[in-house]
Amino acid sequence: MMRYVRLYGAFLAQHFKVLMEHRLNFLIATLSTLFWQGTGILAVWIVLDQVPDLNGWSKQEIFLIYGLSTMALGLAGIFGVNLLYIGQGYVRTGRFDLLLIRPVNPLFHLLADRFGQEGIGNFLAGALLVAYGVGSLGLKLGPLEWGYLVAVALAGGALYLALDLVTAVAAFWMVVATPLTLAVNHFTQIAAYPLDIYKKPLRVVMTWLIPYSLVSHYPAQLLLGRPAGLMPYALFPAAALLCFLAYRFWLYGLGRYTSTGS
Amino acid sequence: MSHRLRRHLRHLIAYANITLKEQTAFTGWFWSDLLGQVVLMLLFSAFWQAVYQGRESLGGLSAQQTLAYVLVVNTVGLVVRWSLIWEFGVMIRDGSIAVELLRPVDFQLRMYAKMTTTMLFTMGQQMLLLGLVAVLVLGLRLPADPLVWLSFLLSLLVGNAILFFFDWTLSLVAFYSTEVRGLMIFRDGIASFFSGFLIPPAIMPDWLQRVAAFLPFGQVLNSPAMILTGIVPLSEVPRILGVQLLWLVGLVLISRPAFRVAIRHVTVQGG
Numbered sequence: 382m383m384r385y386v387r388l389y390g391a392f393l394a395q396h397f398k399v400l401m402e403h404r405l406n407f408l409i410a411t412l413s414t415l416f417w418q419g420t421g422i423l424a425v426w427i428v429l430d431q432v433p434d435l436n437g438w439s440k441q442e443i444f445l446i447y448g449l450s451t452m453a454l455g456l457a458g459i460f461g462v463n464l465l466y467i468g469q470g471y472v473r474t475g476r477f478d479l480l481l482i483r484p485v486n487p488l489f490h491l492l493a494d495r496f497g498q499e500g501i502g503n504f505l506a507g508a509l510l511v512a513y514g515v516g517s518l519g520l521k522l523g524p525l526e527w528g529y530l531v532a533v534a535l536a537g538g539a540l541y542l543a544l545d546l547v548t549a550v551a552a553f554w555m556v557v558a559t560p561l562t563l564a565v566n567h568f569t570q571i572a573a574y575p576l577d578i579y580k581k582p583l584r585v586v587m588t589w590l591i592p593y594s595l596v597s598h599y600p601a602q603l604l605l606g607r608p609a610g611l612m613p614y615a616l617f618p619a620a621a622l623l624c625f626l627a628y629r630f631w632l633y634g635l636g637r638y639t640s641t642g643s
Numbered sequence: 644m645s646h647r648l649r650r651h652l653r654h655l656i657a658y659a660n661i662t663l664k665e666q667t668a669f670t671g672w673f674w675s676d677l678l679g680q681v682v683l684m685l686l687f688s689a690f691w692q693a694v695y696q697g698r699e700s701l702g703g704l705s706a707q708q709t710l711a712y713v714l715v716v717n718t719v720g721l722v723v724r725w726s727l728i729w730e731f732g733v734m735i736r737d738g739s740i741a742v743e744l745l746r747p748v749d750f751q752l753r754m755y756a757k758m759t760t761t762m763l764f765t766m767g768q769q770m771l772l773l774g775l776v777a778v779l780v781l782g783l784r785l786p787a788d789p790l791v792w793l794s795f796l797l798s799l800l801v802g803n804a805i806l807f808f809f810d811w812t813l814s815l816v817a818f819y820s821t822e823v824r825g826l827m828i829f830r831d832g833i834a835s836f837f838s839g840f841l842i843p844p845a846i847m848p849d850w851l852q853r854v855a856a857f858l859p860f861g862q863v864l865n866s867p868a869m870i871l872t873g874i875v876p877l878s879e880v881p882r883i884l885g886v887q888l889l890w891l892v893g894l895v896l897i898s899r900p901a902f903r904v905a906i907r908h909v910t911v912q913g914g
Contacts, residue, residue, distance in 0.1 A: 580689070
């Protein structure tokens with residue numbers, strides 16, 4: 382485990398050297414995603430400014446949910462962006478063989494091979510929104526709640542990443558699976574809003590099938606002191622289970638991998 | 644018809660044909676995009692329904708009007724989400740821009756054929772399917788008047804051309820910076836916002852509406868959507884189309900000389 386942490390550090394150092402070579406591009410990439418998120422947030426802001434609430438959720442409460450979801454999206458984007466490129470970048474070109482012959486876990490190698498700088502912008506936007514929500518609502522968070530918030534962000538990132546991995550593994554059969562990953566990823570946008578504005582089938586999907594809302598809606602309920610039973614904690618076992626299943630599926634896919642290489 | 648015009652037309656059709664073939668090869672992308680659009684539609688329709696709960700109107704639009712607007716904009720919204728900027732970046736990076744410039748075909752015309760065919764093809768399929776979801780699942784009611792449809796399609800086509808020439812001019816930044824990803828994300832954010840893709844401009848505060856009027860993006864989505872949803876009456880259509888054409892002519896006139904200046908700075912990175 383420590384070896385992988387050290388290795389990731391080494392990979393990261395290399396990425397940063399490259400990024401610092403193109404400092405302006407790095408800045409543009411971070412700022413542009415921040416700006417992109419900003420326009421979406423501004424749009425929601427304008428609407429919510431004109432209505433007192435959305436199904437009983439105030440603007441500040443909604444931005445807390447929005448922020449939690451965006452933070453997880455950012456984290457998954459920073460560490461897992463390469464899952465989008467496994468088909469085009471590795472399987473189709475034959476570069477995947479390279480990952481297999483190196484003395485590290487191929488999945489680790491794949492993830493460490495690219496640093497998702499755009500994820501930083503998303504993460505920052507999410508963190509700012511959470512801070513805005515907590516601040517403007519005057520939530521008094523003790524160390525336990527802050528710890529919970531950090532754990533939610535990390536487990537949320539892991540859950541987002543696990544779902545990306547499940548779909549990315551399809552690349553071993555389809556060669557290019559990016560559309561599939563993106564398709565499932567679209568549901569993260571639903572998770573940015575309170576679950577109860579949706580009809581029941583969508584609520585069930587977002588809680589049990591593609592459980593992105595475990596990252597945003599339910600934890601927000603706990604932080605806001607709304608009754609939610611044990612659901613705000615469901616994220617942790619769900620993230621662990623999904624990571625486990627996604628990894629098993631990855632291994633299964635790996636067993637089916639045939640090189641296209643040339 | 645002059646010989647030159649005939650040749651241009653032949654090139655246009657040939658490139659449209661190639662693009663069609665390319666497009667059918669990527670069915671995976673097609674279905675994923677489609678699902679993404681459906682998800683967005685579900686999200687937007689749930690969001691707006693919640694917004695209008697216990698409310699008659701917002702920014703002068705009724706719940707029915709806003710919902711129809713949002714569904715229409717989502718159905719045809721792909722128009723703004725595509726960008727020429729990426730194509731430029733790729734061509735500069737892999738060096739194919741050099742080959743493109745050597746071809747005895749007008750480069751801008753060729754790209755226009757490519758982008759527009761892609762749009763028409765994908766939208767032809769995607770719009771039909773999305774429209775079906777909007778009508779059957781989300782209760783969108785569409786007008787029966789063929790004149791409304793004709794005006795809508797015309798406005799959409801001109802809007803697409805406006806965006807093409809705007810993107811063309813913006814893409815020239817790639818000749819100086821070589822970085823296009825950030826530029827593309829900026830452009831996507833600003834276009835989604837001001838085109839009406841995220842919220843109808845009518846709902847924006849006054850100062851933002853004034854900013855929107857100075858940008859071309861509203862011409863791309865907002866104008867056709869206002870026509871199809873009947874938020875503006877047919878009698879307004881000539882004025883809307885007139886404004887669109889003015890934008891188009893202006894952007895065409897800027898884009899061509901700008902390209903001639905910027906192309907001198909192209910540095911091909913590889914190939």
